Amino acid sequence: MRDDARNAAYDVLRAVDERDAYANLLMPRLLRERGLGGRDAALATELAYGTLRGLGSYDKIIAACVDRDPDPEVLDALRLGAHQLLRMRVPPHAAVGTTVDLVRLRIGQGAAKFVNAVLRKIAARTIDEWLPIVAPAKEADLLGHLAVTHSHPRWVVAAFRDALGDDARLPELLEADNARPAVTLVARPGRSDVAELEESGAEPGRYSPYAAYLPEGDPGRIPAVAAYRAAVQDEASQLVALALARVPLEGPDRLWLDMCAGPGGKAGLLDAIAAYGDEAGLEREKREHEENGRRAASDGASDGASDGASDGGFDGGFDGGFDGGPGSGRGGGSGGFEAVQAFPGGAHLVAADAQHHRARLVWETTREAAVITADGTEPPWRQGVFDRVMLDAPCTGLGALRRRPEARWRRDARSVPELTKLQRALLDSAVAALRPGGVLAYVTCSPHLAETQVVVSDALKRHPELEQLDARAYLPEVGDLGQGPHAQFWPHRHGTDAMFLALLRKTSKR
Ligand SMILES: C[S@@+](CC[C@H](N)C(=O)[O-])C[C@H]1O[C@@H](n2cnc3c(N)ncnc32)[C@H](O)[C@@H]1O
Numbered sequence: 001m002r003d004d005a006r007n008a009a010y011d012v013l014r015a016v017d018e019r020d021a022y023a024n025l026l027m028p029r030l031l032r033e034r035g036l037g038g039r040d041a042a043l044a045t046e047l048a049y050g051t052l053r054g055l056g057s058y059d060k061i062i063a064a065c066v067d068r069d070p071d072p073e074v075l076d077a078l079r080l081g082a083h084q085l086l087r088m089r090v091p092p093h094a095a096v097g098t099t100v101d102l103v104r105l106r107i108g109q110g111a112a113k114f115v116n117a118v119l120r121k122i123a124a125r126t127i128d129e130w131l132p133i134v135a136p137a138k139e140a141d142l143l144g145h146l147a148v149t150h151s152h153p154r155w156v157v158a159a160f161r162d163a164l165g166d167d168a169r170l171p172e173l174l175e176a177d178n179a180r181p182a183v184t185l186v187a188r189p190g191r192s193d194v195a196e197l198e199e200s201g202a203e204p205g206r207y208s209p210y211a212a213y214l215p216e217g218d219p220g221r222i223p224a225v226a227a228y229r230a231a232v233q234d235e236a237s238q239l240v241a242l243a244l245a246r247v248p249l250e251g252p253d254r255l256w257l258d259m260c261a262g263p264g265g266k267a268g269l270l271d272a273i274a275a276y277g278d279e280a281g282l283e284r285e286k287r288e289h290e291e292n293g294r295r296a297a298s299d300g301a302s303d304g305a306s307d308g309a310s311d312g313g314f315d316g317g318f319d320g321g322f323d324g325g326p327g328s329g330r331g332g333g334s335g336g337f338e339a340v341q342a343f344p345g346g347a348h349l350v351a352a353d354a355q356h357h358r359a360r361l362v363w364e365t366t367r368e369a370a371v372i373t374a375d376g377t378e379p380p381w382r383q384g385v386f387d388r389v390m391l392d393a394p395c396t397g398l399g400a401l402r403r404r405p406e407a408r409w410r411r412d413a414r415s416v417p418e419l420t421k422l423q424r425a426l427l428d429s430a431v432a433a434l435r436p437g438g439v440l441a442y443v444t445c446s447p448h449l450a451e452t453q454v455v456v457s458d459a460l461k462r463h464p465e466l467e468q469l470d471a472r473a474y475l476p477e478v479g480d481l482g483q484g485p486h487a488q489f490w491p492h493r494h495g496t497d498a499m500f501l502a503l504l505r506k507t508s509k510r
Contacts, residue, residue: 005040006080006102009047013076016052016406023048023405051083052405053178056151057127058082060134065121074111077103081119086127096123142167150174155413156398163447169492176492177402183214185222186238186269190276190345191229191367197222206495207478208238209278210269228365233265234400236489236496237445241266243474243487243501244388244441245273248341251437254348257386259376259430261351262358264365266392266443270349271366277345288477339473347387352376377425383432388439391430393423395444395451399498402491416450423455431463434506439469442502447488452500456486459504469503 008030015021027048031041051058058079062070070078081099084090096119104112125133135148143161147154152174161170185202187193187210194204197212200222205211211233214222224230256274261267349369353359356373363371374380376391396415401408423444430440442459444451460466471487472478478494481487486502 003098003102004034004036005044006047006098007106008034008036008044009051010076010080010102010106012044012048013051013080014073017072017076020410023052024403046088047080047083049180049405050087051079052409054083054087054151055079055409056153057131057134057148058086058151060148061086061122061130062118064130064134065118070114070118071111073107074103074115077107077111077115078118078122081115082122085119085123086130092123096120146170146174150178152177152401152408153411156401156408156411159398159448162449163452163488163498164490172492173490176490176495177408179402179491181234181402181491181497182495183219183232184235185212185214185219185225185230186210186233186265187212187224187230188228188269188272189278190272192224196224197230200224205235207475208235208242210238210242211235228268228367231265231268231365233269234497234499236494236499237265238269239475239478239489239496240392240441240443240487240499240501241269241273241390242278243471243503244390244439245270245278245343246340246474247388247439247469247503247505248339249387249437249439251387251435253343253387254346255386256347256349256388256390257381257430257433258349258351258362258369258390258392259379259426259433260353260392260394261362261371261390262353262355264351264362266390267349267351267362267369267371268365270390271351271369273343273345274347274349275345275368277343279342279344283342339470340476350381350386352379352381376429377422379429379433381433384435386433386438387435388441389430389434390441390443391426392441392443392445393426393451393455395419395423395446396448398446398448399489399500400445403497416448420450420455423451424458427455427459428462431459431466431504431506436465436506436508438506440504440506442504444500445497447490447498447500452488452502453486456502456504465507466504467507469505471501471503474503 011030012023012027015026016023027045031044036044061082062078077099081095084095085092096116099119100112100116103115131149136144138145143154143157146157150171160173164170164173184205185197187197189210194212201217202212202214205213219225219232256270258267258270351362351366351369351371352374353362354375359371359373396411396419427442434440442456460468468485470485472481472484475487480493486500489496489499491498
């Protein structure tokens with residue numbers, strides 16, 4: 001019997017294994033080529049993505065059921081079967097039967113017999129019964145325990161633990177990392193707005209005045225997205241750009257630089273804010289903040305809207321759903337809006353990327369920006385002329401693992417020293433590009449301390465002319481951003497990628 005969904009899932013697993021394919025690029029292509037839609041497409045996607053996310057747990061369980069290492073093509077089939085048995089509601093006889101049929105067809109009769117025997121052993125226990133058997137005990141080895149039970153590489157769990165500084169919340173973070181993120185859109189100011197995205201079926205975002213969540217459907221079909229007036233962009237990515245624009249500056253404010261702009265998410269928003277300003281967005285935020293405050297006061301509530309800088313305000317999870325219109329769940333901010341100033345518009349953005357094809361993507365998505373291919377460490381621009389600089393540095397991407405199912409297994413701890421060296425060089429160059437009095441955002445989509453706080457504190461030592469601002473003060477609508485002065489977003493707290501932001505001002509001190 002043809003089983004198109006399982007075949008497509010198996011092909012994706014093999015391609016990821018054999019040629020480092022990206023599952024989220026390959027799967028839509030296979031579905032299109034093979035004419036799979038509706039339930040078949042959903043099943044194939046869940047089978048492939050779920051298996052890839054969970055294989056840190058599944059491989060341990062498979063290892064406990066075999067007496068020799070399976071060949072790679074057999075291992076992928078076992079992983080696929082294990083995912084159906086342990087995490088999907090596929091009845092055991094169907095999970096085993098369909099996987100064995102697939103192996104008979106794709107590999108051979110001998111392998112099918114082997115897979116049948118192993119899957120029957122796996123089926124004898126639930127995931128909750130297996131994990132205590134195959135994972136180290138929590139008390140003896142917390143990192144090893146969490147790595148197996150939540151299917152993350154151990155070094156990633158260690159990096160999250162260091163950055164989070166709260167072992168009790170670590171399982172929650174890892175779980176949030178295992179959930180598929182909602183599709184978030186940005187309505188670029190002056191070009192679109194959330195109301196237009198709502199007409200296309202989106203719901204207003206939680207924090208950013210420009211954000212909307214798309215519950216279903218292809219974002220590419222939304223007219224504003226197709227015309228680059230809106231785009232797909234995580235809410236934390238929007239907020240770090242917004243925070244940079246909100247810092248009050250003395251003197252001129254006409255020239256902005258995005259040093260590592262490709263593929264252009266932040267540049268697209270900065271380009272629009274530079275041209276049109278963010279007054280409308282800030283006004284809306286203030287109004288909602290005040291309304292929330294009034295509502296909370298009349299409800300007699302002391303948490304949530306007025307001072308709820310705690311997890312409680314957000315029900316602890318992204319999957320909890322967004323339960324209302326604009327303003328719901330917002331307003332957990334740490335301060336008021338005193339520090340925040342709307343940018344009035346009238347500035348120009350220069351957007352650079354070292355890779356030509358990525359600079360081209362920036363050019364496509366921006367409208368007014370001057371886009372160049374340039375190495376930020378050997379810049380072609382004049383020094384000391386930019387009023388605001390965004391440095392969204394190349395990094396391990398540990399904060400965005402939930403976006404790509406296989407990403408966590410591809411990252412390598414050994415890349416960290418090389419990346420931090422580049423981050424330091426780019427940061428030095430960003431400081432040189434800034435005029436005295438100008439402000440710089442250092443951003444990573446990684447919470448790894450070596451890439452975040454350490455890079456920033458070392459830069460402060462090398463550059464006595466820098467002063468660090470409290471980034472949280474420029475995001476008053478977001479609560480729970482950490483101890484400061486930087487802001488750290490988290491998937492389990494904010495429903496966003498684990499984005500890091502430090503704001504640095506260049507003073508005239510030497
Ligand atoms: C984290 S991504 C930037 C994401 C982008 N800001 C956005 O929001 O879409 C880092 C970018 O830095 C670029 N890059 C790496 N080394 C660079 C260098 N020396 N100079 C300029 N860009 C560099 C990479 O090509 C990559 O596009």
